[in-house]
Amino acid sequence: MIGTGYVGLVSGVCFSDFGHDVICVDKDPAKLEKLNAGQVPIYEPGLDDLMAKNVAAGRLSFTGDLAEAVDGADAVFIAVGTPTRRGDGHADLTYVMTAAEEIAHALTGYAVVVTKSTVPVGTNRKVHAVIRLANPGADFDVASNPEFLREGAAIDDFMRPDRVVVGVENARAADVMSAIYRPLSLRDFPVMSTDLESAEMIKYAANAFLATKITFINEIAALCERTGANVKQVSKGMGMDRRIGDKFLHAGPGYGGSCFPKDTSALARIGQEHGVPMQLVETVIKVNDEVKRRMTEKVFDLCGGSVNGKIITVLGVTFKPNTDDMRDAPSLTIVPALVGKGAKVRVVDPQGFREGEALLPGVDWVDDTYMAAKGAHAIVLLTEWNEFRALDLERVAAEMATPAMADLRNIYSADTVIAAGFEQYVSVGRKHASVGASQEFSDVQSAAE
């Protein structure tokens, strides 16, 4: 397994739990030092125990020596990063191609070189060409095996997938791949076989579709705010239609994370390159930027138009709960905008500090929500960690200088927050509530939620 990031490490650990012998390779000495000391360098629930179990069983190890790991392997997985290339929005394939070349020189017998990283259509054929050029005598096939796990639920997603997609070119590679995934197919999880290009396209199409669904409900939310509709009721009513489904239909501060922003951007570039502009996806990207901007304005409005000199407490900065991943998190747009306008921002996040410290300069990190609320002029709920779902709101309000909340994940209801002593409550796609305003309408909304 080349690369021990969120995907490579989870995949390596889970494959070893299937009973396979796995050697994980990384170039980052700090990561390797931790892994070899039995520590997981990322935050992913359950990963530490599963890793320890399989290391102890002798099936899982870590090294910086790629050649040693590839020697004698039946399959070599490439699970390195494919971030957005600076300047043009395309997927940066430098890490994938470097890994392919290194693998080429290390191949000793027949092996399938499997790309697990998310890569544009045509990349597997380029990987094949790179290996062939670097090692003309190598005995190998390539396969595309995109990963669909979600951070925060990665082990369960890997062990109980909706489907596994395997793109191959011949039966020999297909046999190796089906042996690797046999523990899943035996338990009736679908392992779908495709050609290389379709497997590559499935990953981008799936992510772009999910990003579109989120953005659709975010745009509906903006219209709800103007018309008096309640987006929570709207998405519930939509989601009960099984053709639509209720997943990825929660209005919020815009999508972020390690995949949707870069994958929508890469798909738009792939479309342009092939003369088939992905007009929907291009619009989704623009609307999502607009959504994040609108969230910042909500906070300005909540603070009476200016945040200058105000203390603002932000709850949650990782791109979603149960991960420490900060890549393209909406907080990276919203928090600097507040700091830039003179706000004193305090951040509370159970896991965000390690990554977030460098990314969010000028903020104070506080461990405890109630301490962070002391003297604050507004509280912004940005990432719905469980510990923010059941706050003692009366205590929070009592600590604040001006009790006002922007609930950008629609966790609470206006009635509960106002009854707890808050003077103002704004959320996404629902009516703004404040003390003294008619409660009748919001009572109806809360009852329905």
Ligand SMILES: NC(=O)c1ccc[n+]([C@@H]2O[C@H](COP(=O)([O-])OP(=O)(O)OC[C@H]3O[C@@H](n4cnc5c(N)ncnc54)[C@H](O)[C@@H]3O)[C@@H](O)[C@H]2O)c1
């Ligand atoms: N993070 C997710 O939730 C997720 C989900 C599905 C798919 N993906 C895709 O999986 C791929 C990996 O994503 P990630 O989030 O795990 O990335 P990551 O940045 O967390 O990890 C990549 C790792 O690869 C290592 N690396 C790079 N080049 C190497 C080389 N030549 N040899 C050894 N190690 C090398 C890096 O040091 C790093 O540890 C991406 O293409 C991503 O789009 C990610």
